[in-house]
Amino acid sequence: MNEILDKTYLEQNDLECVWEKPDTLTDTRMHYCPGCGHGVVHKVLMEVVQELNIQSEIIGVAPVGCSVFAYNYLNIDMQEAAHGRAAAVATGIKRVLPNNYVFSYQGDGDLAAIGTAETIHAANRGENILVIFINNAIYGMTGGQMAPTTILGMKTSTTPFGREGETQGFPFRITELIAQLPGVYYVTRQAVHTPNAVRQLKKSFLKAFQIQKEKKGYCLIEVVSNCPSGWKMTPVVSNQWMEENMFPVYPLGDKKIDGKLVND
Amino acid sequence: MSNVRLMKGNEAIAEAAIRAGCNAYFGYPITPQSEIIEYLAEVGRERGMIVMQVESEVAAINMVYGASGAGARAMTSSSSPGISLMQEGISYMASAELPALVVNINRGGPGLGTIQPAQGDYFQATKGGGHGDYHLIVLAPASCQEMADFVFDAFDLADTYRNPVMILADGALGQMMEKVVFKEHTKTNHSFDKSWATTGKPTTRERNIITSLFIQPEKMEAVNLHLQKKYQTICNNEIRYQLVDTDDAEIVLVAYGLSARICHRAAELARENGLNVGLLRPITLYPFPYPILHELRRKVKGIMVVELNAGQMLEDVQLGVEGMIPVEFYGRMGGIIPSPDEIYEKIMEFKKMKLNKKSPAAFQPMQQSN
Ligand SMILES: Cc1ncc(C[n+]2csc(CCOP(=O)(O)OP(=O)(O)O)c2C)c(N)n1
Ligand code: SF4
Numbered sequence: 297m298n299e300i301l302d303k304t305y306l307e308q309n310d311l312e313c314v315w316e317k318p319d320t321l322t323d324t325r326m327h328y329c330p331g332c333g334h335g336v337v338h339k340v341l342m343e344v345v346q347e348l349n350i351q352s353e354i355i356g357v358a359p360v361g362c363s364v365f366a367y368n369y370l371n372i373d374m375q376e377a378a379h380g381r382a383a384a385v386a387t388g389i390k391r392v393l394p395n396n397y398v399f400s401y402q403g404d405g406d407l408a409a410i411g412t413a414e415t416i417h418a419a420n421r422g423e424n425i426l427v428i429f430i431n432n433a434i435y436g437m438t439g440g441q442m443a444p445t446t447i448l449g450m451k452t453s454t455t456p457f458g459r460e461g462e463t464q465g466f467p468f469r470i471t472e473l474i475a476q477l478p479g480v481y482y483v484t485r486q487a488v489h490t491p492n493a494v495r496q497l498k499k500s501f502l503k504a505f506q507i508q509k510e511k512k513g514y515c516l517i518e519v520v521s522n523c524p525s526g527w528k529m530t531p532v533v534s535n536q537w538m539e540e541n542m543f544p545v546y547p548l549g550d551k552k553i554d555g556k557l558v559n560d
Numbered sequence: 561m562s563n564v565r566l567m568k569g570n571e572a573i574a575e576a577a578i579r580a581g582c583n584a585y586f587g588y589p590i591t592p593q594s595e596i597i598e599y600l601a602e603v604g605r606e607r608g609m610i611v612m613q614v615e616s617e618v619a620a621i622n623m624v625y626g627a628s629g630a631g632a633r634a635m636t637s638s639s640s641p642g643i644s645l646m647q648e649g650i651s652y653m654a655s656a657e658l659p660a661l662v663v664n665i666n667r668g669g670p671g672l673g674t675i676q677p678a679q680g681d682y683f684q685a686t687k688g689g690g691h692g693d694y695h696l697i698v699l700a701p702a703s704c705q706e707m708a709d710f711v712f713d714a715f716d717l718a719d720t721y722r723n724p725v726m727i728l729a730d731g732a733l734g735q736m737m738e739k740v741v742f743k744e745h746t747k748t749n750h751s752f753d754k755s756w757a758t759t760g761k762p763t764t765r766e767r768n769i770i771t772s773l774f775i776q777p778e779k780m781e782a783v784n785l786h787l788q789k790k791y792q793t794i795c796n797n798e799i800r801y802q803l804v805d806t807d808d809a810e811i812v813l814v815a816y817g818l819s820a821r822i823c824h825r826a827a828e829l830a831r832e833n834g835l836n837v838g839l840l841r842p843i844t845l846y847p848f849p850y851p852i853l854h855e856l857r858r859k860v861k862g863i864m865v866v867e868l869n870a871g872q873m874l875e876d877v878q879l880g881v882e883g884m885i886p887v888e889f890y891g892r893m894g895g896i897i898p899s900p901d902e903i904y905e906k907i908m909e910f911k912k913m914k915l916n917k918k919s920p921a922a923f924q925p926m927q928q929s930n
Contacts, residue, residue, distance in 0.1 A: 353760045355630065358771075367769045373758035375629045376771035378652050381622035384614070388626025388634070389758070391610045392584050396760050414622070417615040 318346035322371045331531020333521030334363050334430060336488040337497070341401075341428070342370055344501040354397040355389050357382045361403035362436040362523075380411025383418035386425045397508055399426040404445040405435045408470045415470070419514050422479020426504045426515045429471065432523040433542060440526035444468035447545050452526070467545050471518045475551040481513030483552040487520045489535040493548075513555065520546050563742045569707040570595035570734040573637070573663055573727065576711035578603065581748040582661070583632035584610040586623035588642060591675040592731035593665035596637040617642040621649030621662070628658040629770040631757030633715055633749040637663035639731070640681050641672060643689075650724055651690030655772030655783070659718035659752075661711065662696070663727045665734040668895045676895020677730035677818060682872035685728045686846040693784055695791050697725045697798065698845040700816040704738035712745045719752040721794060728845060730868060732818050732897065791847075800843035801852055805831070809838030811907060812856055814877050815866040816842050818897065823866050826903035837907060845873070853880025864888040864910055866903055868896075886910075 306313050320342040328335045345351055351372055358366040360379035367374035377385040382400035390398040407415050407429050418425065434452055435441040441454040447467050449458040459467075475483040482504060486497040497519060504515040520542050522534040529537060550558045567575065574596045577585065585604060587597045600611045610627075614620050620636045627634040638646060643664045653660060666681045668674035685698045697717050699710045707729060714725040761767045774780040804824060806812055811830075813823040820841040830837035840856065842849050856863070862885055865874045871889045878887050888910045892898050 351760075352762045355758045355760060357626070364773060367767070367771065371761070371767055373761045373768045374770070375626060375758055376656075376769070376773055377625070378622060378648055381618065381625075381649070384619040384622035385626035385629075387612075387614075387619075388584070388586065388623035388628075389630040390626075391612065391623070392627045392630050392632040392634075393759060413615055414619050417619065 318342050320346045320351050320371050322369055324368050326369055327365060328362065329525045331522065331524045331534065332362070333432065333488045333519065336494060337428065337430060337519055337521070338366065338369055340488070340494055340498050341501055344498060344505065345372065348502070348505055350397055350505065353395075354399070355393070357386045357389070357398070357400040359400070359402040359406040360437075361406045363401055363403065363430065364437070366401055380406050380409070381414055382406065383411065383414040383423070383425075383427060386427075387418050387421070387423050390423060390425050394424070394511075397426075397505060399428055401428045402430070403436065404429070404431045404433065404443045408444040408468050412470075416474065416477075419474045419480050419516065420477045422481070422513045424508055424511050424513060426508060426517065429516060429518040430521050431518055431546060432521045432526070434523050434526040436523045436526045440523070440528075444470075445546075447541060450541070469546065471516060471546075471551055474516055475557060479514055480516065480552060481555050482507055482515040484516075484550045485518040485520060485546060485548050487538070487548055489522070489538060518546070520548065565740050565742070566737055567704065567740055568595055568735060568737050569701075569704045569729065570665065571599050572704045572708040572740045573711055574599035574604065575740075576708040576742065577635055577661070578607050578609060579742060580712045580715045580745055581633055582609060582635050582715065583749065584612075584624075584627045584634045585636065586612050586614055586620040586627070586634070587636050587638065588614060588617050588620050590639045590642045592667060592677075592734050593637050593639050593663065595734070596663065617645035618649065621646040621653075624660045624662075625649055625653050625656070625658060628653070628660045629656070629758055631749075631754040631759055633659075633719075635661035635663070637665065639665045639667045640669050643681065643684065647684075647690035650696065651688075651692050651694060652772045653724045654690075654694035654696065654787070655692065656770050657722040658724065658770065659715075659722050660724045661714045661718060661727065662724055664729075666728060666730045668893065674895045675731065677732035677868060677897060678893065678895060679730055679817060679819065679868040680870075680872070680893065681728065682845065682867070682869060685726050686848070686876075694787060695794075695846050697721065697723060697794060697847070699725065699727050699800075700843060700845050701727065701729050701733060702817050702820050702841065704733070704736065704740050707733060708740050708742060712743070716747050717798065719747075719749070721790060723790065723794075728817070730818050731895075795847040798844060799847045799849045799851065801849040802839075802841040802843060803852070804839040804841070805836070806838035806840065806856065806860070808836050809859075810836045810861050811911065812838045812840055812860045812863050813866055813903070813907070814840045814842070814863055814873070816845060816873065819866045819868055822898060822900055823903060825900035826907065829900055829904040830907055835907070835911065842873070848876045848880070850876070850880045853877060857881040857884045860885065862886045862888065862910060864890060864907060866898070867891045869893060
């Protein structure tokens with residue numbers, strides 16, 4: 297444990313503790329690249345689990361992608377799913393343990409490419425789960441290839457001249473698509489690039505778990521995030537780039553609340 | 561609930577699953593096994609089972625993964641093309657050591673093939689099927705009674721070894737009707753330790769993780785070695801087979817499932833005509849009964865393998881006899897089921913042509929006769 301975070305050190309030096317790592321996060325050092333959004337989302341999620349005191353009731357499903365090792369950091373019971381199948385695995389868990397909280401944590405390649413069918417059908421069944429969808433517009437883990445969410449003109453290792461819609465398809469706004477489905481209760485798009493955005497995300501998590509507790513239906517929280525490594529940018533520049541280029545395609549905000557589409 | 565019933569093989573599987581305390585079924589319709597999901601959707605649900613028709617076989621097997629990982633007795637069923645789609649999930653389950661029952665009511669292939677009975681999925685079932693070094697325990701019933709009985713065994717084996725178990729039967733066994741007597745089962749899901757399951761982490765234990773990802777080579781090798789050790793234990797303890805009239809047999813037929821039933825009659829025909837023929841019916845296709853073939857090869861003059869495929873179990877039989885006696889093969893494909901007479905004639909040809917010459921085992925399947 298870092299000396300700075302040690303309680304007695306704080307007390308002895310008459311310092312106020314403003315943030316403590318929740319017990320729901322393990323002490324394992326994360327493998328994510330510096331500035332990557334994955335780590336921040338993990339922290340916010342586990343703060344919420346701690347605050348709601350649901351560590352003993354929650355089961356998470358980790359994806360294939362950069363966050364494949366999520367279970368090393370989240371101090372809760374977890375299952376690792378095959379690429380794209382997290383929503384099906386979560387369905388299996390939730391159906392046999394209907395009183396537990398179940399969430400999946402998936403990247404855009406996982407959720408919107410190989411796992412499109414599982415994603416859409418779990419939503420359409422109105423599974424009482426929370427799907428956390430990290431949209432960084434790229435396949436991070438495999439070295440920065442095009443994802444269904446890659447925006448037009450964006451260069452990736454498989455779109456070296458920039459994605460062109462006519463031949464490579466158009467950015468897939470899966471969140472808007474899913475919001476249309478009747479069994480879906482709450483859909484929102486958030487980000488973690490500023491402290492304020494992080495606070496907003498935290499509120500969405502709290503809301504989604506409340507909905508799950510009341511068995512009201514399916515929740516999807518998309519987090520527009522960065523991939524400094526895949527985008528070949530510094531963390532700061534990647535966040536600026538995200539605001540300028542991704543937010544226009546993936547506007548932040550609620551898409552569906554209490555089972556009703558939000559008119560924008 | 562009556563213990564004696566007249567029912568289809570598929571229905572027998574479904575009824576047995578309910579009685580074996582299966583908590584959850586996830587599946588997708590495909591002929592010739594849809595009666596399993598249909599029966600469960602009606603009767604299973606009424607009796608408290610979670611029964612879901614889902615979007616694909618890919619989703620179904622991954623729901624089985626999730627449910628099993630959460631501590632439930634879970635199952636799915638399908639037929640050949642659907643089982644191919646499940647292979648990714650089955651490989652993950654074998655690696656994550658998750659128990660489950662997978663039923664394959666085998667139809668004719670490859671490809672979309674035919675909905676008629678066949679045994680062309682033997683290699684896929686017994687040699688892995690998905691990626692990586694793993695095995696399922698594979699049970700091959702030959703009657704509606706066994707379709708029911710093996711479900712109880714399959715769940716118990718799956719839970720004992722934390723390994724997926726497959727019941728492999730062909731379409732005819734799924735579709736035919738016979739008397740089935742349901743036995744009292746003693747073991748349920750609660751008879752097994754499931755402290756490894758993900759049910760929510762209490763403060764009293766470390767978190768439980770279900771995974772098949774072992775990125776460091778040393779760890780991955782250790783996992784593989786552990787699995788191989790488990791398969792060895794299974795081979796030592798779980799081989800099941802049936803022998804019919806092999807004590808005085810000159811020729812032994814080797815067949816499983818439906819073809820074993822036909823071979824049984826063909827062997828009787830041979831005996832009526834003065835040739836002593838016996839039958840070895842492997843019940844576990846994995847672990848394969850190699851030890852009994854080791855014994856038989858000393859006692860008999862020749863072996864004839866009969867399958868509804870181009871010669872798949874044939875390879876295991878050849879391994880078992882190690883070239884010491886001739887091995888002949890007779891197979892039909894495409895959903896054609898040979899008659900006992902047809903097999904009897906092949907036995908007589910085999911005796912005439914091969915048995916008296918000291919020829920090595922035949923590795924080429926015999927030409928099909930039309
Ligand atoms: C069946 C299968 N196909 C392909 C892969 C290789 N693969 C691993 S991660 C990945 C992409 C993940 O991208 P994303 O879901 O966007 O997550 P990120 O890494 O960006 O966080 C791919 C294609 C795999 N593991 N399994
Ligand atoms: S490759 Fe991208 S998504 Fe993956 S950890 Fe690095 S920055 Fe994050």
